[in-house]
Amino acid sequence: MIPWTAVLVLSAVAGGLGVVLAALDRYLGTYGECKIYINDNEPLVVQGGNSVLQYLVDHKIFIPSACGGRATCGFCKLRVLEGGGLVLPTEAPFLSKDEIRQGVRLVCQVKVKQDVRLLIPEAYLRVQRFRTQVAEIADLTHDIKRIVLKLLEPDSIECKPGQYIQFEVPGTNEFRAYSMASPPSWKHAIELIVRLVPGGLCTGYIFNHLQVGDEVYITGPYGEFYLREDSQRDILCVAGGSGVAPIKSIITHLFEKGTTRRVTYFFGARAVKDLYFYQECLELARQRPNFTYIPALSAMDPGDQWDGETGFIHTVIDKKLDGCDNMEAYLCGPPVMIDAVIEVLKRKGMSESCIYFDKF
Ligand SMILES: Cc1cc2nc3c(=O)[nH]c(=O)nc-3n(C[C@H](O)[C@H](O)[C@H](O)COP(=O)(O)OP(=O)(O)OC[C@H]3O[C@@H](n4cnc5c(N)ncnc54)[C@H](O)[C@@H]3O)c2cc1C
Ligand code: FES
Numbered sequence: 247m248i249p250w251t252a253v254l255v256l257s258a259v260a261g262g263l264g265v266v267l268a269a270l271d272r273y274l275g276t277y278g279e280c281k282i283y284i285n286d287n288e289p290l291v292v293q294g295g296n297s298v299l300q301y302l303v304d305h306k307i308f309i310p311s312a313c314g315g316r317a318t319c320g321f322c323k324l325r326v327l328e329g330g331g332l333v334l335p336t337e338a339p340f341l342s343k344d345e346i347r348q349g350v351r352l353v354c355q356v357k358v359k360q361d362v363r364l365l366i367p368e369a370y371l372r373v374q375r376f377r378t379q380v381a382e383i384a385d386l387t388h389d390i391k392r393i394v395l396k397l398l399e400p401d402s403i404e405c406k407p408g409q410y411i412q413f414e415v416p417g418t419n420e421f422r423a424y425s426m427a428s429p430p431s432w433k434h435a436i437e438l439i440v441r442l443v444p445g446g447l448c449t450g451y452i453f454n455h456l457q458v459g460d461e462v463y464i465t466g467p468y469g470e471f472y473l474r475e476d477s478q479r480d481i482l483c484v485a486g487g488s489g490v491a492p493i494k495s496i497i498t499h500l501f502e503k504g505t506t507r508r509v510t511y512f513f514g515a516r517a518v519k520d521l522y523f524y525q526e527c528l529e530l531a532r533q534r535p536n537f538t539y540i541p542a543l544s545a546m547d548p549g550d551q552w553d554g555e556t557g558f559i560h561t562v563i564d565k566k567l568d569g570c571d572n573m574e575a576y577l578c579g580p581p582v583m584i585d586a587v588i589e590v591l592k593r594k595g596m597s598e599s600c601i602y603f604d605k606f
Pocket of ligand 2: 310311314315317318322353355
């Protein structure tokens with residue numbers, strides 16, 4: 247039998263070796279000049295050693311990367327045709343077998359150690375970095391703020407309803423994703439709805455430091471979660487928490503365009519203090535016969551005056567929605583809410599291909 251002390255010594259040596267190798271790779275690993283070939287363009291010439299994502303950002307090529315390179319969002323997928331090395335354990339949970347076969351990688355995890363060849367969708371190459379100025383900040387609830395950023399340089403944005411931007415946290419290399427709540431008709435400003443995450447880096451900055459008049463940088467637009475305008479199906483919108491942002495953009499856009507599609511909007515909140523844009527939605531429902539608004543509260547505070555729906559939003563949808571014929575759904579909110587709503591919709595006969603969602 248191997249004595250425990252020997253096991254401990256061996257583990258310590260192996261661990262120490264790992265740290266030393268990582269340090270050597272980090273500090274001594276000189277990979278020299280490497281080329282990053284993108285589509286059919288001239289290559290970027292870089293000194294190897296950083297991630298593909300970092301070099302792309304350095305060269306003002308902005309691809310979706312909501313977690314800022316921490317391998318937690320799975321958004322920075324690109325096809326790496328050559329030079330990417332093996333798929334890392336940090337990437338594997340985000341990649342299907344098909345994607346791995348096609349060379350899809352999380353490029354925040356792919357270190358440039360030799361020449362690399364990538365395919366980048368044209369839409370990503372159109373993403374821009376904007377200098378913006380805070381025009382408005384207001385409390386919507388006890389933990390949600392509405393922020394309006396005026397675009398300074400460039401001074402206008404083309405986007406689809408439902409897409410998001412990445413907000414650069416000043417003084418750091420970090421950025422976070424926020425959906426645009428404003429419709430695409432707002433060419434020169436964007437509206438964000440931000441919920442405070444206790445201890446959060448970006449939301450801590452926004453809630454404690456950001457002031458009207460401050461200049462901040464964003465990149466965008468990003469995202470596949472957007473209104474399908476070529477469809478004539480009726481629309482089901484479901485939002486929870488700060489998930490209202492892209493849904494607000496979608497609904498505002500639809501009615502600005504005078505849609506004749508039937509739009510039903512379910513909003514899940516905990517208590518009366520968490521309701522926002524409530525009067526505005528009731529007013530829209532009064533004005534537009536093809537708009538229905540169904541808010542529901544799941545954890546009312548003692549003393550809350552509420553005669554509307556109660557319970558988790560998926561149970562309310564289950565109760566109120568007769569069927570899903572000729573309907574498509576746009577869902578945005580916490581992962582557990584989205585998963586529960588998808589289950590209900592599938593059970594009611596909605597095809598997965600008609601369900602679009604953003605989880606956050
Ligand atoms: C496509 C997309 C769109 C988004 N749109 C919006 C939006 O419109 N409004 C909005 O408020 N947020 C939105 N988010 C979430 C946002 O990007 C940040 O993740 C969030 O604001 C927290 O950032 P932070 O830097 O304050 O927290 P971090 O410093 O990143 O996190 C601090 C701690 O909180 C945990 N945490 C992070 N996010 C959450 C969360 N949402 N709930 C609970 N715990 C969390 C982390 O795991 C960590 O332990 C979106 C995310 C994505 C991917
Ligand atoms: S940037 Fe989030 S996984 Fe790569």
